[in-house]
Amino acid sequence: MSDAFKDREKGYEAKYQLDEELRFKAESRRNKLLGLWLAEAFGLKGSDADAYAKEVVLADLDEPGVEDVVKKVMVDIEKYGLSITEEQVRRKLEDLLHTAAEQVKSE
Secondary structure, three states, X not given: OHHHHHHHHHXXXXXXXXXXXXXXXXXXXXXXXXXXXXXHHHOOOHXXXXXXXXXXXXXXXXXXXXXXXXXXXXXXXXXXOOOOOHHHHHHHHHHHHHHHHHHHHHO
8 A cells, every 4th residue: 555655656746847847947948038029129140149049048147036037137227328218128937837837748
């Protein structure tokens, strides 16, 4: 009987690990998509756009949650003189998370 519980526990642990991995990938993809969206708004193209998107992805490693990403992009938005609000950025993050999750699941 205890083998069944151990097997079930291992199954839950494996599922949790997979869910966390998918969440991390989706959040990273979301940040990349946000970076590419902003790069286009900034007039960046090609490797410059890709480099900016990478900066946005790396910004998310500073602290838990999206606050580090929001802070980074709001500074950049101000630097480029765009009229994108923090609320718009947060809404875009939500929209892109759904897109990113679907992309990650389909891979």
